[in-house]
Amino acid sequence: MRLVLLGPPGAGKGTQAQRLVNRHGIVQLSTGDMLRAAVAAGTPVGLKAKAVMESGGLVSDDIVIGIIAERIEAPDARNGFILDGFPRTVAQAEALDRLLAEKGLKLDAVIELVVDQQKLVGRILNRAAEAKAKGEPVRKDDDPEVFKARLDAYNRDTAVVSPYYSARGQLKQIDGMQPIDEVTRAIDGILAETA
Template identity: 80%
Template sequence: MRLIFLGPPGAGKGTQATRIVAKHGIPQLSTGDMLRAAVAAGTPVGLKAKAVMDAGGLVSDEIVIGIVADRIEEADARKGFILDGFPRTLAQAEALDSMLAGKGLKLDKVLELRVDQSKLVDRIVRRAEEAKAAGQPVRKDDDPEVFKTRLEAYNRDTAIVAPYYDKRGQLTPIDGMQPIEQVASAIDEALAG
């Protein structure tokens, strides 16, 4: 089962991906985590990424796709994976499709958690308050101003990825404003269909 989760920050992608990891035994792949692991392991693509980052640059789509290509070859990802927060741009979506096709693979589902963006800031503030009350650290990106910047970047760069997959008949919209359990049920239904 090869999946992509799309949706703005705060939509619940991480919450739902964690549940699917536990239920289906496939890894959730974060490009940031994969990038750090490739650099630490000193893989050829990791060394390229390190050189770019050490120079203060942004890692190219080519390098990120290379890291994803290497990661999905690992044993735990052979029966599937969840990409959460990637692809972030149309160019990355096209490059991902090409890379997967080159390996004889395809995506099974692209799930988009659709939410009322005007209510997301309240959700993020509540999440930060709940973390504080539970004695847990508050995520840096749960600051309302940081969150608004991330939301603007999502709307500018990433929101166009969903129509790309929709045109290809791969997109399944999920109402992300429902309670977590109902979102989970809708996702399970989508994956079963």
């Protein structure tokens, strides 16, 4: 099972990805985690990424695709994977399609968690306020200004990936504002159709 989960920050992708990992024995592949692991392992692609990151630059699509190509060959990814944080652009989505085709693979589902962004901002503000009230640290991502900047970046750069997959007939949308268990059931329904 090979999946892409789309949706803005705070939509619940991480929560749903973890549930899929636990139920289906697949791995969640975060591009950030993969980059750090490749750098730490000193792989050829990791060394390229390290040089770019140390110079303060953004890692190119070619390097990210190279890291994904290496990672999906790992034994724990044989049963499948969930891509988290990738693709972020249409160019990355096209590169992912080429990579999978070269390996004789395809995506089983592209699922977008659709949310009301105004309500999402309110949800994040409430979560931050609740953490403060309990004397717990507020997650960095829950800082209202940081969250709004991440949401703006998503709307500017990543929201274009959904129409790409929609035009190819691959996109399935779920109301991400439902309770967590309802979202999980909707994802399970989509996956049952693709099995």
